[in-house]
Amino acid sequence: MAVQPPPADRRTVIENAAIATVDAHGTEYARGHVVVLGNRIEAVGDGPAPTRPDGAARRIDAEGHLLTPGLVNTHHHFYQWITRGLAQDDVLFDWLVALYPSWARIDDRLVHTAALGSAAALLRSGCTTAADHHYVFPRGGGDLLGAEIEAVRELGLRFTASRGSMDRGRSDGGLPPDHAVEEPDAILAASEEAVDRHHDPSPGSMLRIALAPCSPFSVSTRLMRESAELARRKGVRLHTHGSETAEEAAYCRKQFGMGPTDYFESVGWLGEDVWMAHCVHLDDSDIAKFAATGTGVAHCPSSNARLAAGTARVPDMLAAGVPVGLGVDGTASNESGELGTELRNALLVNRLHGGPKALTTRQALRLGTMGGARVLGRQDEIGSIEAGKLADLALWKVDGLMHSSVADPVAALVLGALPPLAALLVNGNTVVEDGRLTTADEERIARSCALAAKELADRAG
Ligand SMILES: [Zn+2]
Numbered sequence: 001m002a003v004q005p006p007p008a009d010r011r012t013v014i015e016n017a018a019i020a021t022v023d024a025h026g027t028e029y030a031r032g033h034v035v036v037l038g039n040r041i042e043a044v045g046d047g048p049a050p051t052r053p054d055g056a057a058r059r060i061d062a063e064g065h066l067l068t069p070g071l072v073n074t075h076h077h078f079y080q081w082i083t084r085g086l087a088q089d090d091v092l093f094d095w096l097v098a099l100y101p102s103w104a105r106i107d108d109r110l111v112h113t114a115a116l117g118s119a120a121a122l123l124r125s126g127c128t129t130a131a132d133h134h135y136v137f138p139r140g141g142g143d144l145l146g147a148e149i150e151a152v153r154e155l156g157l158r159f160t161a162s163r164g165s166m167d168r169g170r171s172d173g174g175l176p177p178d179h180a181v182e183e184p185d186a187i188l189a190a191s192e193e194a195v196d197r198h199h200d201p202s203p204g205s206m207l208r209i210a211l212a213p214c215s216p217f218s219v220s221t222r223l224m225r226e227s228a229e230l231a232r233r234k235g236v237r238l239h240t241h242g243s244e245t246a247e248e249a250a251y252c253r254k255q256f257g258m259g260p261t262d263y264f265e266s267v268g269w270l271g272e273d274v275w276m277a278h279c280v281h282l283d284d285s286d287i288a289k290f291a292a293t294g295t296g297v298a299h300c301p302s303s304n305a306r307l308a309a310g311t312a313r314v315p316d317m318l319a320a321g322v323p324v325g326l327g328v329d330g331t332a333s334n335e336s337g338e339l340g341t342e343l344r345n346a347l348l349v350n351r352l353h354g355g356p357k358a359l360t361t362r363q364a365l366r367l368g369t370m371g372g373a374r375v376l377g378r379q380d381e382i383g384s385i386e387a388g389k390l391a392d393l394a395l396w397k398v399d400g401l402m403h404s405s406v407a408d409p410v411a412a413l414v415l416g417a418l419p420p421l422a423a424l425l426v427n428g429n430t431v432v433e434d435g436r437l438t439t440a441d442e443e444r445i446a447r448s449c450a451l452a453a454k455e456l457a458d459r460a461g
């Protein structure tokens with residue numbers, strides 16, 4: 001059952017919290033308040049909340065807690081929750097070749113179960129809005145996009161579902177096996193249908209659709225071009241993988257006679273309505289193109305490390321004005337599935353690459369909140385704690401054993417262990433309380449995910 005919007009007159013008051021608003025000025029309060037009315041933030045400020053005659057508000061005493069905007073995930077593959085822990089020591093292309101046979105056997109029931117696992121892990125780690133990239137549609141597998149959307153609705157996560165695709169199989173010079181790809185005409189028809197059926201462009205939307213051909217090495221040039229045309233005709237965003245590995249760059253040079261960014265430009269894939277996962281191998285001229293066109297980047301530090309892809313030049317991108325958010329990536333290349341820990345991982349990998357000032361704790365928090373909101377085109381609605389924005393909030397407990405002696409609550413969140421999540425509000429609803437989902441039975445999800453993983457492994461032989 002879908003989580004319903006809260007009553008418009010329901011008020012929740014959070015007081016005595018340290019607050020990092022992540023607004024344009026980086027305003028923080030050592031001890032402040034936030035008032036939520038219905039599904040929006042009514043007020044935020046220093047000190048206690050103004051008293052109101054209406055005593056019916058729910059009050060949360062957040063002494064010892066840090067309140068941040070809910071985190072925004074900009075890249076994922078929810079179905080991979082049931083193919084974790086495989087191909088542990090491979091680079092991207094070998095890892096993909098090892099996993100395609102399993103992925104080619106998924107169906108709507110398995111995808112629903114896997115999406116429950118992925119969405120639950122995101123919520124439990126502070127994520128309130130997620131984009132997912134689903135690009136495997138085996139013949140006869142049923143309504144896979146509908147299945148993941150249904151799972152996300154049950155748990156109450158704000159969502160951008162990407163209708164992904166692959167049409168360049170091995171016999172066409174691509175990487176995936178031929179039986180894992182679809183025909184381009186069928187893909188375009190299904191993409192248009194997904195937008196017509198699911199996309200809600202209204203303010204406060206809980207569900208948007210994006211179109212997302214998978215990567216240059218699994219998608220034809222025609223499909224890249226026509227997907228962009230379709231997305232622009234329908235008014236939805238575009239997403240893909242770009243410049244993830246050195247092998248991909250070499251593939252593009254051989255196949256198209258140019259590097260990945262020039263290729264994307266040639267097929268109409270740079271622009272404010274486009275965001276790409278990884279972008280590890282960008283040179284100065286590529287970064288300038290991303291900045292000039294407003295093309296967004298989903299930085300996925302754990303996945304890039306797990307697959308030894310390299311380190312994206314996030315500080316250079318930020319300095320140039322490129323929109324950058326954080327992504328978990330699929331959990332076959334980042335088994336943790338947590339977004340909260342990516343704040344820390346982003347800071348650490350960028351410092352290894354660029355020195356101690358490469359990324360501050362505040363910049364890491366901004367990547368995971370406002371940065372992601374901008375990448376998904378929702379910077380006016382989510383990503384910061386400001387009056388009028390949607391009530392997507394994460395309340396972290398930082399007075400326990402692991403954090404009470406850390407001098408700064410934001411450092412406790414970004415540099416320390418991921419703090420317990422006292423509460424997570426999505427659209428004004430409390431969907432996590434004391435670290436547990438309020439919308440579903442976690443043990444039941446765990447059991448069904450274990451069975452689904454085994455079932456898929458058996459199917460793949
Ligand atoms: Zn990915």
